[in-house]
Amino acid sequence: PHQWRGVIAEYADRLPASITEHVVTLREGGTPLIPAEHLSELVGAQVHVKYEGLNPTGSFKDRGMTAAISDAARQGAKAVICASTGNTSASAAAYATKAGMECGVLVPDGKIAMGKLSQAIAGGATLIQVRGNFDDCLTLARKLAEAYPVELVNSVNPARIEGQKTAAFEVVDALGDAPDIHCLPVGNAGNITAYWKGYGEYADPRAPGAGGHAPASRRPRMWGFQAAGAAPIVKGHPVDDPETIATAIRIGNPASWPQAEAAREESGGVIEAVTDEEILTAHRLLSSREGIFVEPASAASVAGLLKRHAAGQVPAGATVVCTVTGHGLKDPQWALKGADGSDVDPVRVSVDVVSVADALGLE
Ligand code: F0G
Structure with missing residues (x-):
């Protein structure tokens, strides 16, 4: 019998002894990297979604x-x-x-x-x-x-960053190499820091993998996205009253700000802002076209990808990974609003086959 052992056991050779010595785990990690066919078609690239909502407590x-x-x-x-x-x-x-x-x-x-x-x-x-x-x-x-x-x-x-860098390892393990572009939401900026560290370590020929060579031949461009009302890195100064419906990334002065800028510079990437409306559009697209239900902040990665595609910035055929950071059930209210902001009202019927068939539009 075998099951995923959790990120510390699975990647022990790439983590400090201070962490591997006494392991407390709920068998986190090992999350699916899901090919996103509809998104791929929309942006003309090979898009994969790293679904971090499937961790034990529902987030990365x-x-x-x-x-x-x-x-x-x-x-x-x-x-x-x-x-x-x-x-x-x-x-x-x-x-x-x-x-x-x-x-x-x-x-x-x-x-x-x-x-x-x-x-x-x-x-x-x-x-x-x-x-x-x-x-x-x-x-x-x-x-x-x-x-x-x-x-x-x-x-x-620092232990937090060490643990979170394993998500980059998993992406490379799943794809066989690093993607061209990695999109993710940015709040306190720990996660973009961790992914960049992970990609760097996995592409380092001095730290070979099982086959005697580095698991990745290269590192991706890091594309980070903040909510427009909470976008200090984009603006270049702290935001005193951050505001966004994506409460997970409602942050005005990120702790890992310099590391996020380093990831952007070193990777030739970007950190840009997406509006709440763009976030909700991506949120709806993920659930209704890809079958992936996320919380609003998570959809910022996909909102950013769509925005950059609209600006002609997504290279045709590129391999793109979007991390979606948290499960939709964390903050489910956003699914109950239509595109125009109206409340979605479920249909009610009596216990009657014909009424149900009518309501379902069956003929
Ligand atoms: N997405 C979700 C769902 C989050 O909860 C967070 C951060 C982020 C993205 C941003 O990641 O901070 O590493 O840049 N949530 C933190 C929290 C701040 O307290 O749960 P980051």
């Missing part, structure tokens, strides 16, 4: 959290803390529980999706709603970790 954060909690467990930590727009808190709660640790999470009051809030509470975390935004929460969490005996498990913790 689990890759970094298994690493951060494993590292904390090795050090004998009894408690962890994080700031979050929702997914990190859901993940931290689950992995802290698995490790027998206490978990405190700081979230912006009223600005995190219901699914994520329930996950943190179900996982037994102490949830603190801060009257402020994510950036305020992160400042508080850093101060707490300095002054009190709690480990910070945000992506400023």
Whole structure:
């Protein structure tokens, strides 16, 4: 019998001993890379979607959290803390529980999706709603970790980046090489940092894979997308009042800002903004044409790809990977709105075959 063992066991030879020594895992990673036929046709490229919503807590954060909690467990930590727009808190709660640790999470009051809030509470975390935004929460969490005996498990913790870089390894393992272009949403900028590190390490001939050569021959261009109302890297200055329906990336002053710019520069990539409307269009396209249900922030990668295609920036026939970072069930309300913003109203019928057939349009 065999099952995927989780990202630390699967990629142990490419992770530091501080993480592999004492592994806390929910068997995260091993997520599908799904060929997206409709999107491919739309943009004239070979588009694949890396569906990170299929991780144990429904987002890519689990890759970094298994690493951060494993590292904390090795050090004998009894408690962890994080700031979050929702997914990190859901993940931290689950992995802290698995490790027998206490978990405190700081979230912006009223600005995190219901699914994520329930996950943190179900996982037994102490949830603190801060009257402020994510950036305020992160400042508080850093101060707490300095002054009190709690480990910070945000992506400023290097173990988080180590765990998250495994997503790039999986993409290369699935495609046989790096893609030409990798699109992803950017919030606090940990994930673009992690992917770029992973692609770099997998293309390094001094660190050969099983066959004695580097698993990848090259690195992709990194295309990162921020929400237009929360686009500090695009604007070149912090945003005091970030606003977007994609609450996961409602961030005005990303912690890994310089690393995100380095990924852009070194890869010959871009970091651009997409509007909430473009995000929702991509969200609807993914669910209704590809069968892939994601939360709004995740759709920013696809929204960005569509936008750059419209601007003539997608090379014909290119291999493109779009990471979709979180599951649609985290924040399901957006599926219940039509393209014009109206509420979608389900049809009601009596217990009668003909009425049902009528409602289904069967003749
Ligand atoms: N997509 C989703 C679904 C996220 O939850 C996040 C970040 C991102 C994209 C952006 O990734 O921050 O590495 O650039 N969520 C964090 C959280 C901030 O607290 O859950 P990033």
